[in-house]
Amino acid sequence: MVLPTLPTHPVADPAAVVQGEHYRITVLTDGLLRIEHSPDGVFEDSASTFALHRRQPVPEFRVVDQGTHLEVVTRRLRLTYDKGPFTTSGLSVAVLGAITTWHSVWRYGQDDDGRNLGGTARTLDEADGAVPLEPGVAGRHGYAVVDDSASLLLTEDGWVAPRDDGRTDLYVFAYGHDHAEAVRALYAVSGRQPVLPRWALGNWWSRYHRYTADEYVALLDRFRDAGVPFSVAVLDMDWHVTDVDPAIGSGWTGYSWDRDLFPDPAAFLAEVHARGLRVTLNVHPADGIGPHEEVYGAMCAALGLDASAGDPVAFDVTDEAFLTAYLEVLHRGLEDEGVDFWWIDWQQGPHSRIAGIDPLWMLNHFHFLDNARGGRRPLTFSRYAGPGSHRYPVGFSGDAVVSWASLAFQPHFTAAAANIGYGWWSHDIGGHMFGAKDDELATRWVQLGTFSPVLRLHSSNNPFLTKEPWSFGPEHAAVQTEFLRLRHRLVPYLHTMNHRAARDGVPLVTPMYHRWSRDAEAYDVPGQFLFGSELLVAPVTSPRDRESATASVRTWLPDGVWVDVLTGLAYDGGREVVMHRDLASVPVLAPAGAVVPLDAAAVPGDDPVEPAALEVLVVVGADGAFTMVEDDGTGDGLDEERVARTPLVWDQAAGVLTVGPVAGADRFLPATRTWTATFVSVADGVAPVATVEGAGVDPVVARTAEGHLRVTVGDVPVGAVLRVGLGATPRLRPxxxxxxxxxxxxxxxxxxxxxxxxxxxxxxxxxxxxxxxxxxxxxxxxxxxxxxxxxxxxxxx
Known part of the structure; x- marks a missing residue:
């Protein structure tokens, strides 16, 4: 096997480099410097786990050599350096522009003192509320640092090597309050987020439970009959044999199906696929391969070991031969049976036989690249392993405690991860373990999951800790079902944001201060976030008050008019508001001019393919535009010949929504579509008209209970232009x-x-x-x- 590799451009343009005998300064962008010190005068030009692409367009900068010290100046920063070993007094970077106080100067070795806005953490295992966050590239005072001195190096042949000790390798981000641009600089150097498969954006079902094949399929059928869609089926560790002799293993690691539970694995996987779901299996690789495994002999043969000795094959990611066999022998046969991707449940820490090689990073990297073989769009599911991990989604955040404190922390945890570019966290929705039965908590968690990067229900092997909607009271079951359906209805919007994340460097979920960085209020609502380009979400993370029968959440609304798309209530912005919601709703707000495409089905199917009927939410009051992106599901998602773009343009003055024409590939789209334009809380007195290719058609018009106006036109050819008009300058209703x-x-x-x-x-x-x-x-x-x-x-x- 030839190990798969990532494309890299690790050597910077010489024109971007300022170098002395023991130092090297590389101006990667106008706000990002690489600053190195080497006692032996040797500098590292190999790619690292963090930095793949140091060869960037050279920005404008100037160098001023004052003899005793050196200055490097761009439009965003000024570096001052005394040319010696790095010290607090001898090396600093000042942020230029609007931030010019002493707070905006980074000094080597100086404590951050809480200035960093945080990134993410390796895991939420056993967390009951907040956990400390590793730093990101956004700073309250305009700067942040990624220390790359100890990360692994990527060799040209696809393998890895530890670094030499004694060299300092820092990346100083000095973007002021332009936090979103700092994240884009991170992606430029570290690599972009990949485009996820469309099906990964639907609901995932997971439970730590000893299912039989028949039980699992019957459960999927019950979900279908109840109108609860799922697109990914997760099997926890009991898919494999767990009852093993302690002398050869713990039972946590396994690669052989438990035939008592799954007598015909290929047939079982085919049944799941026939229902429109993809499958991932849980693996804990740390214990290696015991002699009881079906592939033990083949693994020994691949590694030149004596199978007759019966010794377990040790897990060793530092051995290239082992890792090759690990992928080709242990996993390939299971994939041939129908396993789509792997849940890598690594819990054994960051250490391996070679200092500096983190087994978690190795597994994430090589599983992800291996999953891309044959032109497939790759996916893996694992914990965060440090800066650069955004290249290997989806993230498994671990086993959080079932509690309101855990729920309250997860919105902040998810949004702050954007500061280190990590855009695809998947939480155990409802919490994993401990805690107590609380139907309201479970329901609020499902609502958060609907507006999370990936919604995955999961729980421990406690027989009372279940997440099926019908296991809760009727009121809660109904609300959970509605939000699980809404998640699948959101896929057209989510998949467009999926493409935006890869192409434009904007994660799906971002903190408010990424867009309103100069507003102090944006930093004071850590539990509130932007959900794509059009929506603002303030999750409810506390229980209802008895007297009002509502729960409250403190929210900040930027200037303008905002409408809750779930309730239709409109707000004047430019203020903080305590919002109150009953169990059936959470604040999901859109500004005037917002355009949001949805699957129009009231009960979407399991496999969230390109829908034949679409609904477009429009908030009148300002011009708006949204280009819906779809693709054929193959390759990396960036090939224009495989991508279709449908423009959705709202002209406020004319009062007209224009849909189409489709640009790019359309061979994988339905030949015709039904379009419903839903004008959120639009005022009465409008007279909707519709045309297809300039010819009038008779739309179906209705008002919803929330006060929205729905205009539906059927059988619109995929390449045609649809226009839905309300008359000039429509307004929101009071x-x-x-x-x-x-x-x-x-x-x-x-x-x-x-x-x-x-x-x-x-x-x-x-x-x-x-x-x-x-x-x-x-x-x-x-x-x-x-x-x-x-x-x-x-x-x-």
Whole structure:
């Protein structure tokens, strides 16, 4: 086997290099420097696990040699260096531009003192709330550093080598508050995020449980009958033999199907595939290969070992021959039976037989590249192994404790990972272990999962810790089912963001300060995030209050008008708002001009292929545009001959949504499609018209319970242009305050007379300040008062 390799361009353009006998400074971009010190005068030009592409277009910079010290200046930074061994006083980088205080100067060896905005962590195993985050490339004071001094080197033949000790290799990011650009610089040097397979964006089912083949297939059929879609079937470790002699292993590691549970593995995998799901199997490789394994003899033969001795084959990722056999012998036959990718459940730490070689990184790297053979779009599923891990999605965040504290931390954990470019975390939705049965907690976690990079239900092997929606109370089962369906409906939007992540260097989930970096409020809502280009999500991570029957979440809305696409409630932005939601909803807000494509099916199928019916959400009030991206599912997703782009353009002045024409490949798309334009909370009085290729058609028009206007046109040829018009400059409808107040008060657990008085006071034809002061005198519980005030004050008109 020839080991697969990544394309690399590790040697920088000489024109970008400033070098002395013991130092080398490389200007990679106008905001990113590589700064090296070498006591022996030898510098490293091999690719590392972090840096693959140091050969970048040379930015404008100037060098000023003052004799005693050196200055390197770009439009973003000024490096000052005394040409000696690196010290705090002798090496600094000042961030130029709007950030010019002493806070904006990085000095070698100086404590970060909390300035870094955080990246991510290797795992959430046993976490019950927050865990410390490793640093990212975004800093509150404008700078951040990646220390690459100890990372592995990638050799030209595809293998790895540890570094020589004693050399310092730093990457200093000095992008000021342009955090998103710092992340793009990370991708430029470290490699882009790959395009995930479309099916990876649907729901994943996983449970640590001893399923039989018949039980698993029956469960998938029950999900189908209940209208709960899944696109990935995960089998935890009990797929393989676990009852082994302790003398030869622990049972955690295994490569032989448990024939008592799965008598015909190929037939079982075929049944799962026939239902539209892909399959991944859990592997814990650390214990090696025992003599009980079906492939033991073949593994010994591949490595030249004596199988008759019966000695376990030790796991050793530092041995190229072993790793080759590991992929070709242990995994290839299982893949031929129908396994699509692997869940690498490495729990044994970062050490190996050779110092500096992390087994987790090795497994992530080589499994991912191996999964790409034959032109497939690769995928692996494993823990984070340091900077550069974004190249090997999807991330498995580990076994978090079932608790509100764990739920509350995960939005921040997911968003902050964008600061180190790690865009595809998959959490154990609902938590993995311990904790207590809490239907509301489970439901809120599913809602977070719907707006997470990857939604995967999972739990420990406790027989009471189950995640099927029907294992919860009826109210919770209904809400969970609705959000699991919504996840599959979101796939057209998610897959476009999947392509955006790879092409434009913007992760699906990003912190608010990536877009509003100069607003202090953006840094004060760590649990709120941007979900793609069009949506802002503020997950609910605390239980409902009894009196108001709602849960609250503190939210910051940037300037402009924002509409909750789930409830239709519109808000004036430019402020902080405590939002209240019943169990059925979480704040998912879109600004005026937002355009969001969805699968139009109320109950989407398991395999989220390109849908024949699409719904486009439009928030009127400003121009908007969105190009929906689809592909044929092969290759790396970047080949233009395999990609279709459908423009969706909203012209506010004309009041017209234009769909199409499709650009690029369309051979894999349905010949015709049904399009539904849903105008979110648009005002009454509009008269929808529709044309296809300029000819009038009769649309189906309806209003939803949330106040949205739906205009549906069927049988539109895939290459045609569809236009749906509402008339010039349509506006949002005023919030129906009275109806919303009645609904909220009806659910509230307070006295009937209090409900009546609150409704009368707040809907009276009196000035707002009079109504609110009267409300304050009614003695309503504080939480209920806050909830009704939110509705009244959401928007000025």
């Amino acid at each position: 919030n129906d305050v009275a109806t919303r107040l009645h609904r909220l008060l009806d659910a509230a657990q307070v006295g009937y007379e209090l409900k009546r008085r609150v409704l009368e006071v707040l809907t009276a034809d009196r000035p707002l300040h009079v109504r609110l002061s009267h409300l304050a005198a009614l003695g309503a519980p504080a939480t209920l008062r806050a909830a009704v005030e939110e509705v009244v004050l959401a928007r000025a008109s």
